Amino acid sequence: MTIIDNDLLSIQEARILAENAFQAQKRLATFSQEKLDEIVECVADAAQAQADAFAVLSHEETDYGSWQDKAVKNRFVCGYARRHLKDMRCVGVISEDPANRMMDIGVPVGVVVALSPATSPVSTTIYTALIAIKSGNAVIFSPHPRARKTIGKLLDILIEVAEAKGLPEGCLTYLGTVTPAGTRELMMHKGTSLIMNTGVPGMLKAAYKAGKPVIYGGTGNGPAFIERTADIPQAVADIIASKTFDNGIVPSAEQSIVVDSCIAQGVKRELVANGAYFMSEEESQVFAALFFCPNGKLNPGMVGVSARTLALRAGFDVPDNVTVLIAERKYVSDTDPYAKEMLCPVLAYYVEDDWMHACEKCIELLVTERNGHTLVIHSNDEDVICQFALKKPVGRLLVNTPATFGGLGATTNLVPSMTLGSGSAGVGITSDNVSPLNLIYTRKVGYGVRRMDETCTDIPQDEHPSPGTVAQGAEDNLVNMQTFQRLLDEAIKTIGGSK
Numbered sequence: 001m002t003i004i005d006n007d008l009l010s011i012q013e014a015r016i017l018a019e020n021a022f023q024a025q026k027r028l029a030t031f032s033q034e035k036l037d038e039i040v041e042c043v044a045d046a047a048q049a050q051a052d053a054f055a056v057l058s059h060e061e062t063d064y065g066s067w068q069d070k071a072v073k074n075r076f077v078c079g080y081a082r083r084h085l086k087d088m089r090c091v092g093v094i095s096e097d098p099a100n101r102m103m104d105i106g107v108p109v110g111v112v113v114a115l116s117p118a119t120s121p122v123s124t125t126i127y128t129a130l131i132a133i134k135s136g137n138a139v140i141f142s143p144h145p146r147a148r149k150t151i152g153k154l155l156d157i158l159i160e161v162a163e164a165k166g167l168p169e170g171c172l173t174y175l176g177t178v179t180p181a182g183t184r185e186l187m188m189h190k191g192t193s194l195i196m197n198t199g200v201p202g203m204l205k206a207a208y209k210a211g212k213p214v215i216y217g218g219t220g221n222g223p224a225f226i227e228r229t230a231d232i233p234q235a236v237a238d239i240i241a242s243k244t245f246d247n248g249i250v251p252s253a254e255q256s257i258v259v260d261s262c263i264a265q266g267v268k269r270e271l272v273a274n275g276a277y278f279m280s281e282e283e284s285q286v287f288a289a290l291f292f293c294p295n296g297k298l299n300p301g302m303v304g305v306s307a308r309t310l311a312l313r314a315g316f317d318v319p320d321n322v323t324v325l326i327a328e329r330k331y332v333s334d335t336d337p338y339a340k341e342m343l344c345p346v347l348a349y350y351v352e353d354d355w356m357h358a359c360e361k362c363i364e365l366l367v368t369e370r371n372g373h374t375l376v377i378h379s380n381d382e383d384v385i386c387q388f389a390l391k392k393p394v395g396r397l398l399v400n401t402p403a404t405f406g407g408l409g410a411t412t413n414l415v416p417s418m419t420l421g422s423g424s425a426g427v428g429i430t431s432d433n434v435s436p437l438n439l440i441y442t443r444k445v446g447y448g449v450r451r452m453d454e455t456c457t458d459i460p461q462d463e464h465p466s467p468g469t470v471a472q473g474a475e476d477n478l479v480n481m482q483t484f485q486r487l488l489d490e491a492i493k494t495i496g497g498s499k
Helices: 006-028 033-049 051-062 067-085 121-134 145-164 180-188 201-209 232-248 261-273 281-291 307-313 355-369 382-391 403-407 452-456 481-498
Strands: 092-097 102-108 111-115 138-142 172-174 194-198 214-217 223-226 256-260 276-278 324-328 346-352 374-378 396-399 440-446
Touching: 006 111, 006 138, 006 172, 006 180, 033 051, 033 067, 033 121, 033 145, 051 067, 051 121, 051 145, 067 121, 067 232, 111 121, 111 180, 121 138, 121 145, 121 172, 121 194, 138 180, 145 172, 180 201, 194 201, 201 214, 223 232, 223 355, 232 261, 232 324, 232 346, 232 374, 232 403, 256 261, 256 355, 261 276, 261 346, 281 307, 281 324, 307 324, 346 355, 355 382, 374 382, 374 403, 382 396, 396 403
Parallel strands: 111 138, 111 194, 138 172, 194 214, 223 256, 223 374, 256 346, 276 324, 324 346, 374 396
Antiparallel strands: 092 102, 102 440
């Protein structure tokens, strides 16, 4: 009987991948932006040709969401997001300021470890591959075990196309034997430089232990506030469209609705007219018990499932037109399941007296999950919008738009991205919609434009400072700037002459 230790196999594979990627990236770092862009275009073309097929494949493997909506995300990345990347400069000279004699040089971070999620495995993997190559970085993927086959087949195609176009072998690759031990080895390996965790919270602590920069495109508990000046029919239509897209598994999607009390009845009527079903207290309790396991974790079998299917599993029936389930709540607490993120078409519903109380409610909801991902406000009062923007512990505030599409940069002018940072509460190094510019560091170049003594013309040379402005005896340490500059000039001449 042969015993196979997958942990050991995964660790060994991780070491080989990391070492190869480290060497290959050195070659990639010599590529011009133009050459990198050629590879990006070929990879995006190959992915676009398979966008629908891989949407079906990922849905079949994970059983999450809707394949039609996954196809939309795949095409969004290969089309709109790719066009946004086209003219972006990431390596070499990326900006110049002739007037001030300064310029910025883009430098790749090195080898990126990318953790791909099961919820959006194809679109996230494509996007990460594009931005890594665009910025001159090698990338090693650790696929989510639930989407391992789909991600592997996708990357096999992308790798073949990229290497045929000149990408050094080893710059785009993935862990074939996926185990937590292997993924940890990738993150800890001295050859890797940055960890990009998109929607895999179970590996977040391990990522931090690696002692490297972590970009966390994580989960959140994003509320949507409908303020009294909002266009109610439009706000409700936006929320329903957003929360039903891919059966509610996009991280930026709304998780709860907070409503101004003076318009609450109108909002409720509009929600019901648009396919929402308000659960009774008994129904909401039964559903919550099914959705969360006793240890508090999500029940994977309830994630990314339609509202009617969820209701049937919870033992109650809903009309055929129902697309969203809603639980009315009064308070936010750590013990209330509806204060947590639900990756399905289910929303909590809160009513508050005015925008100030709604503001506090939104903060409570955001800090419960602590990731500060996304908040939406539907309002036509610019003062209220400004107050929300100033006070909320959140990575992005979206105004009068569906959260799913606005967060991705589809219906807003945010960067089109499949990794939305959750850094406002200290989770990860950025709250940006992640782009290639988050995978480089900027080397600043500044030419000498003045002498040192010119910066100190306001310091009197013949007078002592007035009493109390410096410590006793500090005047003895004042340096004559002209003498300093002369000595510096002589030292530079000596160094120059010795070459």
